[in-house]
Amino acid sequence: MTKIELKGVSYLYGGKTPFEKKALNNINACIEAGSITGLIGHTGSGKSTLVQLLNGLLRPMEGQVLLDGRDIWEKRARMRDLRFKVGLVFQYPEYQLFEETVEKDIAFGPKNMGLSDEEIRHRVADAAKFCGLDQRLLKKSPFELSGGQKRRVAIAGVMAMTPEVLILDEPAAGLDPQGRSDIFGGICEYRRKTGATVIIVSHSMEDIARYCDRVLVMSKGQVWAEGSCDEIFNRADELEAIGLDIPQIARFVRMLKAEGVDLGDNLYTVGEVYRALIPYFKGGDGGAS
Numbered sequence: 001m002t003k004i005e006l007k008g009v010s011y012l013y014g015g016k017t018p019f020e021k022k023a024l025n026n027i028n029a030c031i032e033a034g035s036i037t038g039l040i041g042h043t044g045s046g047k048s049t050l051v052q053l054l055n056g057l058l059r060p061m062e063g064q065v066l067l068d069g070r071d072i073w074e075k076r077a078r079m080r081d082l083r084f085k086v087g088l089v090f091q092y093p094e095y096q097l098f099e100e101t102v103e104k105d106i107a108f109g110p111k112n113m114g115l116s117d118e119e120i121r122h123r124v125a126d127a128a129k130f131c132g133l134d135q136r137l138l139k140k141s142p143f144e145l146s147g148g149q150k151r152r153v154a155i156a157g158v159m160a161m162t163p164e165v166l167i168l169d170e171p172a173a174g175l176d177p178q179g180r181s182d183i184f185g186g187i188c189e190y191r192r193k194t195g196a197t198v199i200i201v202s203h204s205m206e207d208i209a210r211y212c213d214r215v216l217v218m219s220k221g222q223v224w225a226e227g228s229c230d231e232i233f234n235r236a237d238e239l240e241a242i243g244l245d246i247p248q249i250a251r252f253v254r255m256l257k258a259e260g261v262d263l264g265d266n267l268y269t270v271g272e273v274y275r276a277l278i279p280y281f282k283g284g285d286g287g288a289s
Helices: 047-054 076-085 102-112 117-130 147-159 177-194 205-211 229-233 236-241 248-258 270-280
Strands: 002-013 021-032 036-041 062-067 086-089 165-169 197-201 214-219 222-228
Touching (some): 021 047, 036 205, 086 147, 102 117, 117 147, 117 177, 177 205, 214 229, 222 229
């Protein structure tokens, strides 16, 4: 079932000025309910503009953005409710923290929803758990935390509103491998527990391949392709032609194939490649045959 649909959506910056630029040109795309969809594209391809259209921060100059089959701009009075349903986490959201404690920062959105104190406490606890935040941190100032912890607090603040659609722009940018794994693990757990639709914008092809069900590729303000990870990353040469890449481990598999070691297709993680290599070792114990 389709959760979000874009029909003929276009957006222009600086209209009727010397700086006019068409950021999106006749976009048609569907995001399936309950999916984790990766949104990729080179810098300037229109990704950030697109996600701001999805929760009404920008209004399309042409076309429609549909949520559950209804135009989100059908009634302007619904826009406040829309932003509780479609939560957007900007890149480096930790710079938007402002409350005196972590708990208050996470609770800010639920309070604006008019929820009871009991419900707010419940949501804060759940969101903190999704993001791997120790309960002891809730009474601390967010400005006392590490960069990775701040990122988790900011994401938890959006999760606490339990949006039906959760959009994250580069949620793991600048984090170490363990931090990336923790952030994405929490996002996947949130989707599993709530059934939410998740959209992840990322330049990391490894993260997209590992965590996403489907991929939407942007290029020059248009949808260049959409499909499963296998369908998209099997078009490696075409992706390179538009300035994108494939996961490094998939590139390694292609290099092995060129040397006569064919591990098969659709391998995107170290674990998958390790398992595929086991038959090439004596008894599977690491000794080369």
